[in-house]
Amino acid sequence: MDALLLARLQFAITTVYHFFFVPLTLGLSIMLAIMETIYVRTGDEKYKRMVKFWGKLFLINFAMGVVTGIVQEFQFGMNWSEYSRFVGDIFGAPLAIEALLAFFLESTFLGLWLFGWDKLSKRVHAFTMWMVAIGANISALWILIANSFMQEPVGYVLRNGRAEMNDFFALLTNPHVWAQFPHVFFSGITTAAMFVVGTSAFHLLRKSPDKAVWHSSFRFSMIYGLIGIVLVIMQGHTQAQHMVKNQPMKLAAAEALWDSEDPAAMSLFTWGDEKNRRDVFAIRMPALLSILAYNRPSGMVKGINDLQAEYERTYGPGDYVPPVAITYWTFRMMVGAGMVLLVLILLGILYIIKENYPKKIWFMKLLPWAIALPYIANSTGWIMAEVGRQPWIVFGLQKTVDAVSPAVSTGEVLFSLIIFTLLYGILMGADIYLLKKFAIAGTVLDKPQPDSETIPDGLGVEL
Amino acid sequence: MDLNTLWFLLIAVLFIGFFFLEGFDYGVGILLPFLGKDDNQRRQIINSIGPVWDANEVWLLTAGGAMFAAFPNWYATMFSGFYLALVLMLLALIIRGVAFEFRSKDKHPTWRATWDWCIFVGSLVPALLWGVAMGNLVRGVPIDADMHYVGGFWNLLNPYALLGGLATLTLFTFHGATFLTLKLSGDLLAKSRAFAKRLWLPSVVAIFLFVISGYWATDMFTRLGVNPGVAPVFAGIALLAAGYFIYRDRSGWTFILSGLTIVLSTITLFMGLYPRVMVSSFNDAWSLTIYNASSSPYTLTVMSWIALIFVPIVLGYTIWSYWVFRKRIHSHTELEY
Numbered sequence: 001m002d003a004l005l006l007a008r009l010q011f012a013i014t015t016v017y018h019f020f021f022v023p024l025t026l027g028l029s030i031m032l033a034i035m036e037t038i039y040v041r042t043g044d045e046k047y048k049r050m051v052k053f054w055g056k057l058f059l060i061n062f063a064m065g066v067v068t069g070i071v072q073e074f075q076f077g078m079n080w081s082e083y084s085r086f087v088g089d090i091f092g093a094p095l096a097i098e099a100l101l102a103f104f105l106e107s108t109f110l111g112l113w114l115f116g117w118d119k120l121s122k123r124v125h126a127f128t129m130w131m132v133a134i135g136a137n138i139s140a141l142w143i144l145i146a147n148s149f150m151q152e153p154v155g156y157v158l159r160n161g162r163a164e165m166n167d168f169f170a171l172l173t174n175p176h177v178w179a180q181f182p183h184v185f186f187s188g189i190t191t192a193a194m195f196v197v198g199t200s201a202f203h204l205l206r207k208s209p210d211k212a213v214w215h216s217s218f219r220f221s222m223i224y225g226l227i228g229i230v231l232v233i234m235q236g237h238t239q240a241q242h243m244v245k246n247q248p249m250k251l252a253a254a255e256a257l258w259d260s261e262d263p264a265a266m267s268l269f270t271w272g273d274e275k276n277r278r279d280v281f282a283i284r285m286p287a288l289l290s291i292l293a294y295n296r297p298s299g300m301v302k303g304i305n306d307l308q309a310e311y312e313r314t315y316g317p318g319d320y321v322p323p324v325a326i327t328y329w330t331f332r333m334m335v336g337a338g339m340v341l342l343v344l345i346l347l348g349i350l351y352i353i354k355e356n357y358p359k360k361i362w363f364m365k366l367l368p369w370a371i372a373l374p375y376i377a378n379s380t381g382w383i384m385a386e387v388g389r390q391p392w393i394v395f396g397l398q399k400t401v402d403a404v405s406p407a408v409s410t411g412e413v414l415f416s417l418i419i420f421t422l423l424y425g426i427l428m429g430a431d432i433y434l435l436k437k438f439a440i441a442g443t444v445l446d447k448p449q450p451d452s453e454t455i456p457d458g459l460g461v462e463l
Numbered sequence: 464m465d466l467n468t469l470w471f472l473l474i475a476v477l478f479i480g481f482f483f484l485e486g487f488d489y490g491v492g493i494l495l496p497f498l499g500k501d502d503n504q505r506r507q508i509i510n511s512i513g514p515v516w517d518a519n520e521v522w523l524l525t526a527g528g529a530m531f532a533a534f535p536n537w538y539a540t541m542f543s544g545f546y547l548a549l550v551l552m553l554l555a556l557i558i559r560g561v562a563f564e565f566r567s568k569d570k571h572p573t574w575r576a577t578w579d580w581c582i583f584v585g586s587l588v589p590a591l592l593w594g595v596a597m598g599n600l601v602r603g604v605p606i607d608a609d610m611h612y613v614g615g616f617w618n619l620l621n622p623y624a625l626l627g628g629l630a631t632l633t634l635f636t637f638h639g640a641t642f643l644t645l646k647l648s649g650d651l652l653a654k655s656r657a658f659a660k661r662l663w664l665p666s667v668v669a670i671f672l673f674v675i676s677g678y679w680a681t682d683m684f685t686r687l688g689v690n691p692g693v694a695p696v697f698a699g700i701a702l703l704a705a706g707y708f709i710y711r712d713r714s715g716w717t718f719i720l721s722g723l724t725i726v727l728s729t730i731t732l733f734m735g736l737y738p739r740v741m742v743s744s745f746n747d748a749w750s751l752t753i754y755n756a757s758s759s760p761y762t763l764t765v766m767s768w769i770a771l772i773f774v775p776i777v778l779g780y781t782i783w784s785y786w787v788f789r790k791r792i793h794s795h796t797e798l799e800y
Contacts (some may be wrong), residue, residue: 095531099524099525103524165761
């Protein structure tokens, strides 16, 4: 194990872990803001209970996103110092802007929201949740502007041995941003929707008290999820079409397309021999990949072998093929989870229209488990996006192998990798414990109950 | 003034804001086990910073982001060079942040005691490490001609830097105690006053030792000269005056003065650094400066405009949030954390 591999492993683990919490924050913050606005407009106490209940789960999740996010911001300098030097002139800017525009907004207004129930007017209180939602989603936009530079560098000039920004506007209008951000945004909506749908279904099945809350939450989030899943799939399609032009190697790896084809077939299942770049066993749909790429049954889609030869001519000798199996399978898991979600949500909408969803026991039993689907799609989607870009850290400009910190020893990375992984594991346990506890507990119907936590408990004294 | 100097100043301002605000947050966390004798009291203490701790921490994230954007070489050299120290800091910040949110969400005493311990350790470690880091920045660390830190972890724990750590630890704890004298009431108010009184002298001693040893460990004295200027002199005066007011139970003044001590001391440290951002102990020519570590003029210009527009907005709603939560906390206050 060398320092590079360990640093990559650490980045992968901490990033996937961080992104485990982010999409729910993105989608649920907006949902809470809408629910609270309805409460303010209608005065219906049911919506306040909904906001309080989902808000509590939101907070538990949010805390994890925040603390794991600190690691993300520091890690570029800690483990990837040569990367930071090479692209800092461009990449640092969106990160700083993210902190200034988004982190301050979401953290300050979340404090106001959480502690301000009795101190702010109803309207201002709802406004604070909108600010949290805007802050969280602006944060996603800026970090994706930064990430898009790694996927598709724009607005730079190579000078003084590094990439220097020469067009800030080009960073913002990077076509990659506007292919990627909506995809992430709507995956957040979908994640939040499934989280609420699954939990509500659980309570409806259990016949928990406060039925109105669960019915409203269920219907609301199913529609929310419909918007999310349809747009996430459409935007994913746009993204793939962009990838054909911008990162054909990633697409070729995601499709295990060894040789260029016109019209190109799409793999439904490939068991490949990565070393010799050939299929061992494959089921392929003729021309489908060309249709997906260009909206017509013909058109050349470049394969791995041709691209490798092409890149060798452009960038010099080297291996330009990303790990194909990981890219291929994570892509399929993401798309597969998305398709199952689409079916589930369409069924849910159908049952809502027919008003018979509480009677579809099998369906309601399935939904709590389906909460896992958006999480699978989110994680595998990111793994595919980042692994598929390899060996580059910044596409065409810097390789991952040249980006790692020379000042950090293998032992040091090993130490941090182990300790972060252990701590993250423990925190995941605590997080799931709390989420489960409060999700199952349901809403609080009355004002402070006699044994509420505000009463000092004598047991704490001797500790 | 050129843009490089402007960004040096802006980053100094971000660290000043961070140390001032998160300084009392750390202090409150460190005092938690000593002040809170039962669970309700501990909750009052935690809730005193409940609405603001997260936003206060964002000052650090913004400072880090600004270093990355304006001085990428500084960010790269320092963050990779101080690797293990930063790992420790991150661990502390992670357990602390989660603890605030999680501790009161379950009633089991072991659960709460564990998270309280996380708040304590998670506040103590960064309060100490920031002094160590600042001490090392001005003292100088082994940096080679290629801007790479080559010193390892133990090099950072030299006596001067450790004194710096002791100085920030005691000063932040004192600052936290004076903050609590403004936020708490009744029994807890009296106790936090007593703690502030007890903590004042140790901070004076630690800071005095840190300053004096700087004569041998750094070039601060020769750089700042016989008349070091307003900041260092008034930092000392503010700290001494804080002692005067705390013994007269003037909480407001004491807090302003403990805060002023932090602000002016941070200014002094940045004055000692300027125009360098990291001093090389091998060769002064290898030090990182605001010029050889900086981004391009174009990037600095873009970032200046963005800072100019958004910093006032951030300050505006930050002040508003402190205004909303200006009231003291009582034992019957409804507590969120």
